[in-house]
Amino acid sequence: LAEKMKVNPTEIIKKLIAKGIMVTVNQQIDFENAAKIAEEYGFLVDKEEVKDELEMLLEETPDDEKDLQPRPPIVTVMGHVDHGKTSLLDAIRNTNVTMKEMGGITQHIGASVVEINDKKIVFLDTPGHEAFTAMRARGASITDIVVLVVAADDGVMPQTVEAINHVKAANVPMIVAINKIDLPTANPDRVKTELSELGLVPEEWGGNTICVPVSAKKNIGIDNLLEMILLVAEMEDLKANPNKPARGTIIEAKLEKGKGPVATVIVQNGTLQIGDAILAGTVYGKVRAMFDDKGRRIKKAGPSMPVEVLGFSEVPEAGDKLIVVEDEKKARELAERRKELQKEMELKRKQKVSLEDLFSQIQEGSVKELNIIIKADVQGSVEALKKSIEDLSNEEVRIKVIHGAVGAITETDVMLASASNAIIIGFNVRPETNAKNLAEKEKVDIKLYRIIYEAIEDIKAAMKGLLEPKY
Numbered sequence: 170l171a172e173k174m175k176v177n178p179t180e181i182i183k184k185l186i187a188k189g190i191m192v193t194v195n196q197q198i199d200f201e202n203a204a205k206i207a208e209e210y211g212f213l214v215d216k217e218e219v220k221d222e223l224e225m226l227l228e229e230t231p232d233d234e235k236d237l238q239p240r241p242p243i244v245t246v247m248g249h250v251d252h253g254k255t256s257l258l259d260a261i262r263n264t265n266v267t268m269k270e271m272g273g274i275t276q277h278i279g280a281s282v283v284e285i286n287d288k289k290i291v292f293l294d295t296p297g298h299e300a301f302t303a304m305r306a307r308g309a310s311i312t313d314i315v316v317l318v319v320a321a322d323d324g325v326m327p328q329t330v331e332a333i334n335h336v337k338a339a340n341v342p343m344i345v346a347i348n349k350i351d352l353p354t355a356n357p358d359r360v361k362t363e364l365s366e367l368g369l370v371p372e373e374w375g376g377n378t379i380c381v382p383v384s385a386k387k388n389i390g391i392d393n394l395l396e397m398i399l400l401v402a403e404m405e406d407l408k409a410n411p412n413k414p415a416r417g418t419i420i421e422a423k424l425e426k427g428k429g430p431v432a433t434v435i436v437q438n439g440t441l442q443i444g445d446a447i448l449a450g451t452v453y454g455k456v457r458a459m460f461d462d463k464g465r466r467i468k469k470a471g472p473s474m475p476v477e478v479l480g481f482s483e484v485p486e487a488g489d490k491l492i493v494v495e496d497e498k499k500a501r502e503l504a505e506r507r508k509e510l511q512k513e514m515e516l517k518r519k520q521k522v523s524l525e526d527l528f529s530q531i532q533e534g535s536v537k538e539l540n541i542i543i544k545a546d547v548q549g550s551v552e553a554l555k556k557s558i559e560d561l562s563n564e565e566v567r568i569k570v571i572h573g574a575v576g577a578i579t580e581t582d583v584m585l586a587s588a589s590n591a592i593i594i595g596f597n598v599r600p601e602t603n604a605k606n607l608a609e610k611e612k613v614d615i616k617l618y619r620i621i622y623e624a625i626e627d628i629k630a631a632m633k634g635l636l637e638p639k640y
């Protein structure tokens with residue numbers, strides 16, 4: 170500032186100190202104070218937003234429609250424990266012709282590519298809504314389609330409901346695979362009835378939920394399921410531009426003996442090539458070698474493709490975004506800058522919505538929909554709270570209960586709250602220890618009540634900005 174105005178810096182420092190702002194010559198001051206000082210010297214100050222180079226790199230320039238080409242869908246399998254998620258993934262991988270040609274060697278890199286009717290589908294190897302929501306909480310939404318597995322002999326179970334709510338909160342299309350239809354006790358119609366009660370009405374009953382009967386064990390209906398996935402992918406119009414430097418997300422990373430840091434990247438746009446300078450979180454590198462999910466050495470990987478990448482300086486973190494930059498020197502510089510910034514960022518980690526600051530967020534217009542997760546000791550309380558809370562919606566805020574269930578508050582609930590900017594309300598239940606710690610880290614607001622009326626009154630008060638903070 171002194172240089173720009175051609176005055177002695179000590180003069181400015183004196184002026185600032187007189188205002189009670191203790192600074193040294195190489196310290197930054199904020200715009201307001203800089204403007205006031207400049208005015209005293211007869212300068213008019215204009216505010217110019219200078220974007221950080223890192224921010225600019227992270228921002229993706231939108232592609233021209235003409236450059237876009239269809240890309241394979243990325244699919245996550247979810248469902249209640251023992252309903253057959255793992256078996257279904259295995260069955261799907263086994264239908265893959267190229268795999269059979271390869272002698273069925275599965276290279277576990279975190280995702281698998283399956284081909285049907287000359288079209289590719291990518292499956293993430295870690296099933297379940299926990300992994301899905303954890304990635305989402307990190308800002309890495311990579312799943313395009315969810316396959317929900319429901320065992321035909323067991324029907325909709327608590328984790329089925331949980332998965333459905335996690336998927337709904339993420340607004341990702343879902344296909345239901347009704348599994349184990351080989352069993353004599355299988356009752357697909359019961360599953361469909363239970364799904365309908367949750368608002369997922371099967372297509373054949375006039376709704377828009379695609380249900381595919383399958384048997385992962387007996388290999389029945391797998392092709393049909395894959396075809397349905399392609400159909401949904403087509404409706405979703407999934408596209409990317411393969412002709413530009415890659416952007417992607419790290420889905421797995423580890424240190425491997427003899428290879429160094431190894432990470433699996435899902436390319437989301439552009440094409441990743443050998444020799445590319447890369448940056449992922451605070452880690453940089455240069456793509457030395459790449460392997461596909463069948464363990465084959467490849468030179469480039471286009472949109473939606475999972476690839477194992479060698480050449481990182483350190484092990485990056487799952488969920489980190491990967492970008493290609495001009496050269497390794499730049500990548501290193503940016504990685505180092507990020508490391509410095511990270512400490513600051515940790516401190517500035519944003520509080521998710523809380524009841525105390527709800528009103529100001531409504532006023533700012535940053536909250537138009539308040540998401541709530543309810544956990545209670547009995548189903549009756551879940552229902553009663555859900556109804557009363559949703560009825561509080563007004564013109565300014567819509568209150569939406571994105572998940573309600575019986576039981577203690579779990580880490581998964583906190584992850585969902587973090588990913589969906591939600592408040593958790595516990596009624597006659599407590600958070601598990603891990604959940605409590607995670608909530609502190611993720612800055613998720615958990616409110617515990619023993620009387621329904623008090624919960625309702627608190628939310629009412631919060632909406633009007635009348636809630637007294639409790640410490």
Ligand code: GDP
Nearest residue numbers: 249250251252253254255256348349384385386
């Ligand atoms: P996950 O916990 O959802 O991953 O379920 P698994 O894939 O581990 O399957 C749980 C159990 O159900 C295993 O004993 C499987 O052999 C069995 N199973 C999975 N799919 C089928 C199926 O289509 N039919 C029958 N009869 N059993 C199945």
